[in-house]
Amino acid sequence: MRFVDEFRDAELGRALAAEILATVEPGRRYKVMEVCGGHTHSIYKYGVDDLLPENVELVHGPGCPVCVIPMGRVDDGIALALEPGVIFTCFGDMLRVPGSKGTLLDAKADGADVRMVYSPLDALRLAKSSPDRQVVFFAIGFETTAPSTALTLKRARAEGVRNFSVMCNHVTIVPPLRALLESPDLRLDGFIGPGHVATVVGARPFEFIPADYGKPVVISGFEPLDLLQSVHMILRQLADGRAQVENQYTRVVPYEGNPAALRVLAEVFELRPHFEWRGLGFISQSALKLRDDYADLDAETRFEVPGVRVADPKACQCGEVLKGVIKPWECKVFGTACTPDHAIGTCMVSPEGACAAYYNYGRFAREREVV
Amino acid sequence: MTCEPGQRCVTCSDEGTPMRVVRLDPRRGLALCEAERGRRATVETALIPEVSVGEVLLVHAGVALARLGDGAPPPAARAAGAASRGWAP
Numbered sequence: 001m002r003f004v005d006e007f008r009d010a011e012l013g014r015a016l017a018a019e020i021l022a023t024v025e026p027g028r029r030y031k032v033m034e035v036c037g038g039h040t041h042s043i044y045k046y047g048v049d050d051l052l053p054e055n056v057e058l059v060h061g062p063g064c065p066v067c068v069i070p071m072g073r074v075d076d077g078i079a080l081a082l083e084p085g086v087i088f089t090c091f092g093d094m095l096r097v098p099g100s101k102g103t104l105l106d107a108k109a110d111g112a113d114v115r116m117v118y119s120p121l122d123a124l125r126l127a128k129s130s131p132d133r134q135v136v137f138f139a140i141g142f143e144t145t146a147p148s149t150a151l152t153l154k155r156a157r158a159e160g161v162r163n164f165s166v167m168c169n170h171v172t173i174v175p176p177l178r179a180l181l182e183s184p185d186l187r188l189d190g191f192i193g194p195g196h197v198a199t200v201v202g203a204r205p206f207e208f209i210p211a212d213y214g215k216p217v218v219i220s221g222f223e224p225l226d227l228l229q230s231v232h233m234i235l236r237q238l239a240d241g242r243a244q245v246e247n248q249y250t251r252v253v254p255y256e257g258n259p260a261a262l263r264v265l266a267e268v269f270e271l272r273p274h275f276e277w278r279g280l281g282f283i284s285q286s287a288l289k290l291r292d293d294y295a296d297l298d299a300e301t302r303f304e305v306p307g308v309r310v311a312d313p314k315a316c317q318c319g320e321v322l323k324g325v326i327k328p329w330e331c332k333v334f335g336t337a338c339t340p341d342h343a344i345g346t347c348m349v350s351p352e353g354a355c356a357a358y359y360n361y362g363r364f365a366r367e368r369e370v371v
Numbered sequence: 372m373t374c375e376p377g378q379r380c381v382t383c384s385d386e387g388t389p390m391r392v393v394r395l396d397p398r399r400g401l402a403l404c405e406a407e408r409g410r411r412a413t414v415e416t417a418l419i420p421e422v423s424v425g426e427v428l429l430v431h432a433g434v435a436l437a438r439l440g441d442g443a444p445p446p447a448a449r450a451a452g453a454a455s456r457g458w459a460p
Contacts, residue, residue, distance in 0.1 A: 119433025148432035
């Protein structure tokens with residue numbers, strides 16, 4: 001398909017790898033964080049890191065929305081799923097995320113009506129076809145996914161669907177990035193910016209990174225050539241002594257984002273004062289809640305939600321992985337007690353989590369010769 | 372029921388799928404779209420002005436977020452001559 005195949009061309013990939021090699025300064029080490037879980041997945045799926053020089057290291061960031069959901073929110077979701085008459089809907093990889101007493105799949109095995117959907121609009125259709133049931137959608141995701149939830153809520157309102165509600169866990173990307181940049185144990189040279197979040201918010205919100213922290217950002221696509229070119233653009237900035245926001249993903253991302261999506265977000269959501277992130281703790285104004293105008297469609301208003309707070313498991317080092325302080329394989333339980341089938345931490349649960357991506361595609365890459 | 376291990380969840384997280392518009396239903400703000408391997412889905416088009424049949428949209432969680440090919444190739448693509456043909460829309 002056009003816009004896909006040409007970005008997987010092996011010959012061009014090798015040419016870009018050669019350009020990258022020619023750009024790096026011998027003896028200097030480079031650490032570049034890919035913010036987005038989708039990037040992490042592509043890097044391992046296509047072996048992008050194997051094409052990079054030995055002194056260029058990719059660090060995996062906090063951009064997997066499943067990975068950052070704290071256990072307490074999962075427990076709250078399970079409590080809702082167990083309410084009589086509720087059909088609880090969510091995206092697929094949320095089903096296996098462990099709360100303190102099990103997963104949503106465990107709740108389903110115990111009799112809860114938990115169903116996977118591909119879109120919140122599917123959940124709304126389910127509500128319309130099941131008028132005697134209460135359908136709850138467990139909303140997760142960054143600014144990429146939030147417009148879909150917002151449009152669904154607007155449709156529910158317009159069509160007068162009263163048995164539909166949303167438990168909102170949407171998060172925003174800039175506050176955790178700022179928190180990461182303030183972290184004293186983090187050493188990064190630049191960022192591969194989240195292409196699909198930028199589709200909605202544009203490139204402008206990332207300008208604080210070069211302005212306040214002097215580090216380059218390149219908004220990137222998700223195909224292997226996109227990632228290689230983005231690394232090259234970051235290294236070019238470093239070589240030139242520049243720090244600015246550049247947009248590699250111009251075939252999708254306008255610098256100003258999608259104004260219609262931003263309008264619908266502003267109409268339906270407002271910022272929460274604070275929200276808990278797994279491994280990162282509470283971060284101010286880092287998540288969305290439904291505005292008062294939509295309170296009747298807010299599952300946390302419609303139902304009694306326990307508001308559980310649970311500490312992360314002691315053995316789990318998801319927090320350090322999310323901050324890029326350690327690599328997935330450096331976690332004490334990686335690949336032994338914690339695997340995709342029996343995950344302890346959320347980075348292993350979600351296919352886009354750094355640990356799962358590494359486990360599935362890159363487990364043996366460290367032993368391969370670096371090109 | 373759940374995502375296959377090793378597969379990317381097609382809707383959640385930050386996944387975006389390029390899909391070609393096959394048919395439009397402007398009254399309801401919907402489009403029938405087709406993905407890379409022929410998978411078809413109904414897509415909400417409220418966030419993209421003036422969608423037409425045949426163009427490629429970036430779809431996430433059932434909603435079109437962008438139209439592909441609007442932007443010019445980035446400067447670095449033009450500079451990296453060996454790679455330039457990959458970025459021309």
